[in-house]
Amino acid sequence: MSIVDHHAIDLSPRISEAGVADYVALLKPRVMSLVVFTALVGLVIAPGHFHPVLALTSILCIAVGGGAAGALNMWYEHDIDALMSRTTNRPIPRGRILPGEALAFGLTLAFFSVMTLGILVNWLAGGLLAFTIFFYVVIYTMWLKRWTAQNIVIGGAAGALPPVVAWAAAAGSLSPEPILLFLIIFLWTPPHFWALALFRTDDYQRANVPMLPNVAGPDATRLQILLYTILLVAVAASPWPLGYFDAIYGVTSLVLGAGMLWYAVRVYRYRTGSAALRATRGLFKFSILYLFALFAVLLAEVVVSAIARMMWS
Amino acid sequence: MRTGIVMDSKKPPEGIVLTPEQKKRQRERSIAIAVALGVMVLLFFAVTMVKGPIVLHRPL
Numbered sequence: 072m073s074i075v076d077h078h079a080i081d082l083s084p085r086i087s088e089a090g091v092a093d094y095v096a097l098l099k100p101r102v103m104s105l106v107v108f109t110a111l112v113g114l115v116i117a118p119g120h121f122h123p124v125l126a127l128t129s130i131l132c133i134a135v136g137g138g139a140a141g142a143l144n145m146w147y148e149h150d151i152d153a154l155m156s157r158t159t160n161r162p163i164p165r166g167r168i169l170p171g172e173a174l175a176f177g178l179t180l181a182f183f184s185v186m187t188l189g190i191l192v193n194w195l196a197g198g199l200l201a202f203t204i205f206f207y208v209v210i211y212t213m214w215l216k217r218w219t220a221q222n223i224v225i226g227g228a229a230g231a232l233p234p235v236v237a238w239a240a241a242a243g244s245l246s247p248e249p250i251l252l253f254l255i256i257f258l259w260t261p262p263h264f265w266a267l268a269l270f271r272t273d274d275y276q277r278a279n280v281p282m283l284p285n286v287a288g289p290d291a292t293r294l295q296i297l298l299y300t301i302l303l304v305a306v307a308a309s310p311w312p313l314g315y316f317d318a319i320y321g322v323t324s325l326v327l328g329a330g331m332l333w334y335a336v337r338v339y340r341y342r343t344g345s346a347a348l349r350a351t352r353g354l355f356k357f358s359i360l361y362l363f364a365l366f367a368v369l370l371a372e373v374v375v376s377a378i379a380r381m382m383w384s
Numbered sequence: 385m386r387t388g389i390v391m392d393s394k395k396p397p398e399g400i401v402l403t404p405e406q407k408k409r410q411r412e413r414s415i416a417i418a419v420a421l422g423v424m425v426l427l428f429f430a431v432t433m434v435k436g437p438i439v440l441h442r443p444l
Contacts, residue, residue, distance in 0.1 A: 086406050091416045124434045128427055187424070191431045 098138030106137035113234025117241035129240035132188035142177030151278035196240035220286040227260030258303040266355040300335035304328030
């Protein structure tokens, strides 16, 4: 008689029924779309001529690297993903993909994206992409997220790096412009995620994730949102007077910034009931539009001036 | 008189038998891996063509 009852253990090998769509979901496609878009802007505004094939290679590597970071994040967080309504439908909590499979998938993509960018484009960009993945997975996901209420403030650096990686790919060096793009996304992250955390407090509480509203309370979070928004609007407009981006960008930045401030003030003022919920949801949605529009202006300016040059020559 | 082994056609196959759904998903995944590898080969080829002989210049 054996101590372990073998009948109680399922020894049959598990045959995966995960489809391509499940693996695509591991890449966090919505986050990836923002990564690709901000990287594209970093690439396009970088000085000098960059061959389209190398540009495509860079964007592809940054997208895959971002996806790898998403897959590794889902591997590590599958326990808390199962507890939150926002994440319960992810492939691992649903049982479509095993954590080990997600880990292998994420590591493979991370390795190939970094090596491909380094070999085919340059090692500054490859190194920065490796650092971005490391920062998101190890510093943010494994360390900060479950430890401090400042998790998304520091962790936001990972989400802010893609335009810097893209600039490094195109220019082969760094300069103040990509650092300004980095700062814009870095300062945009806290108001964006704290607005989400305000109307998802129960989710984070259930998962025992120390988001600011759960730790410091909703009122302190509202104040922090307002302060970060003021800082964001100032920093986002600064490239205009500093001479890095032109007046079209500057004016657009101020107009969009006024919108962000208006929503942040509403979040600060309306603290209870449906008005408070509307205000936080409004800020969350507008913050996405804000970042997209700000970067779209930079992209549009380069595209329009290129078309104008072609027409004149 | 004929001698030899007579195969039993009704004998169930040994080992793991995939369901039609599992087979379909496995095929999907295999195609996705093939496409990804194909894209990577094309990418390396295209960049080699773009860069030209400079790809051979790799100072340590």
